[in-house]
Amino acid sequence: MSYELYYWPGIARRGEFVRLALEEAGVAYVDKAREPGAEETLLALLERSDLLHPPFAPPFLKHGNVLIGQTAAILLYLGERHGLAPTDQAERLWVHQIQLTIADLVSEAHDTHHPLGAHLYYEEQKPEALRRARDFRENRIEKYLRWFEEITARKREDGPYLVGDRVTYADLSLFQVTEGLLYAFPRAANAVLADCPGVAALRQAVAQRPRIRSYLESDRRTAFNESGIFRHYAELDR
Amino acid sequence: MSYELYYWPGIARRGEFVRLALEEAGVAYVDKAREPGAEETLLALLERSDLLHPPFAPPFLKHGNVLIGQTAAILLYLGERHGLAPTDQAERLWVHQIQLTIADLVSEAHDTHHPLGAHLYYEEQKPEALRRARDFRENRIEKYLRWFEEITARKREDGPYLVGDRVTYADLSLFQVTEGLLYAFPRAANAVLADCPGVAALRQAVAQRPRIRSYLESDRRTAFNESGIFRHYAELDR
Numbered sequence: 001m002s003y004e005l006y007y008w009p010g011i012a013r014r015g016e017f018v019r020l021a022l023e024e025a026g027v028a029y030v031d032k033a034r035e036p037g038a039e040e041t042l043l044a045l046l047e048r049s050d051l052l053h054p055p056f057a058p059p060f061l062k063h064g065n066v067l068i069g070q071t072a073a074i075l076l077y078l079g080e081r082h083g084l085a086p087t088d089q090a091e092r093l094w095v096h097q098i099q100l101t102i103a104d105l106v107s108e109a110h111d112t113h114h115p116l117g118a119h120l121y122y123e124e125q126k127p128e129a130l131r132r133a134r135d136f137r138e139n140r141i142e143k144y145l146r147w148f149e150e151i152t153a154r155k156r157e158d159g160p161y162l163v164g165d166r167v168t169y170a171d172l173s174l175f176q177v178t179e180g181l182l183y184a185f186p187r188a189a190n191a192v193l194a195d196c197p198g199v200a201a202l203r204q205a206v207a208q209r210p211r212i213r214s215y216l217e218s219d220r221r222t223a224f225n226e227s228g229i230f231r232h233y234a235e236l237d238r
Numbered sequence: 239m240s241y242e243l244y245y246w247p248g249i250a251r252r253g254e255f256v257r258l259a260l261e262e263a264g265v266a267y268v269d270k271a272r273e274p275g276a277e278e279t280l281l282a283l284l285e286r287s288d289l290l291h292p293p294f295a296p297p298f299l300k301h302g303n304v305l306i307g308q309t310a311a312i313l314l315y316l317g318e319r320h321g322l323a324p325t326d327q328a329e330r331l332w333v334h335q336i337q338l339t340i341a342d343l344v345s346e347a348h349d350t351h352h353p354l355g356a357h358l359y360y361e362e363q364k365p366e367a368l369r370r371a372r373d374f375r376e377n378r379i380e381k382y383l384r385w386f387e388e389i390t391a392r393k394r395e396d397g398p399y400l401v402g403d404r405v406t407y408a409d410l411s412l413f414q415v416t417e418g419l420l421y422a423f424p425r426a427a428n429a430v431l432a433d434c435p436g437v438a439a440l441r442q443a444v445a446q447r448p449r450i451r452s453y454l455e456s457d458r459r460t461a462f463n464e465s466g467i468f469r470h471y472a473e474l475d476r
Contacts, residue, residue, distance in 0.1 A: 052392055053335070054388060069339075070339060072310075093311055097306060097311040104294075116353055116373070132355055136355070139357065
């Protein structure tokens with residue numbers, strides 16, 4: 001029984017965290033965002049009134065009769081099933097805690113270009129975006145990346161990953177977030193990363209995992225663009 | 239072994255979701271936010287360099303050697319231990335998915351008064367808050383509450399709760415969010431709630447649970463105020 005991933009077509013965004021986990025797990029999945037009529041399929045599913053567990057918003061994952069929304073909940077599910085989370089209960093919760101903090105960072109990154117809300121275009125909230133992005137650049141990127149750096153520095157096990165000696169879904173998500181920050185805020189993110197060797201090593205290690213490398217080189221990977229969460233607007237990275 | 243809850247003193251905010259779960263569970267806990275020097279205790283813990291699982295931000299819960307941050311992760315832990323989550327794995331994930339959506343709503347409610355970020359006072363971002371709050375009031379409150387309403391309407395079991403026939407931590411959190419919306423946006427929230435009988439019944443049912451009622455009447459309950467997430471500024475509710 002293969003997985004079906006539902007998401008908006010043409011943008012990486014939150015769907016990409018799920019894709020990376022599915023790719024690393026090496027399981028069969030159908031990326032519904034890449035099929036013709038993807039948007040209509042998605043909207044039709046959101047409007048179905050017979051679902052017992054209706055998702056609030058994409059991404060969501062269908063697996064037989066199971067339908068799961070919320071990126072972190074999807075990863076909790078996939079992590080347990082495919083060895084992308086520790087078996088120890090406390091360690092597994094720790095990975096989830098890290099993932100929820102990554103989700104907060106993702107929201108804040110989004111709000112740099114949409115501080116007044118998603119109902120307006122970036123062009124309609126540019127002065128506000130400049131003010132919000134300055135704080136993100138000057139304070140938040142560093143606060144988050146230093147926290148991840150501390151985690152890699154304090155752990156007892158060897159290896160480049162956040163928890164234990166095996167890759168988890170949180171590592172894959174941190175890879176994606178780091179890539180996103182480097183795309184959107186190259187000046188600010190490179191400056192912080194230069195002082196975060198643990199995060200930089202983790203990013204390299206994830207990129208070099210055979211399945212991830214092959215995914216990144218394939219046409220299944222969606223490039224960052226200015227419809228996504230991580231957008232490069234030069235004026236926001238000054 | 240009793241629980242210790244760490245949070246900023248004097249404000250309800252995200253700590254309140256954890257308090258409600260601890261109160262409903264009927265377990266012993268120390269609310270460190272109510273002790274003298276609470277802020278110093280909290281900051282000292284955040285700055286400790288020997289923690290293997292350092293939290294990014296409060297609230298966090300200490301239970302023996304276990305230290306957990308992120309509200310939803312804390313509730314996942316408490317829910318399993320104290321019967322505030324279903325035993326069935328798929329239902330348990332569904333409760334968590336709802337909780338993560340509540341967390342998104344909480345973030346959006348916060349951003350109505352701090353669209354440019356938490357580093358500035360409300361007074362420094364008032365015109366922006368007016369614009370952001372309008373969208374929240376006119377679109378987002380209804381979108382979220384209608385989703386919760388649908389969940390109560392579609393479920394197969396009897397009873398006022400979101401999942402199954404027993405109260406879960408997501409019900410307690412939805413109660414808190416509804417109270418918060420009614421405090422911050424009485425006009426907008428009352429208008430939507432009038433059309434959401436399921437959510438209104440859930441709110442009543444939670445408030446009338448013996449342990450919750452006794453908690454709400456006690457001095458352990460922190461009232462909403464203008465330092466919290468849900469703030470009543472009349473100009474944002476017009």
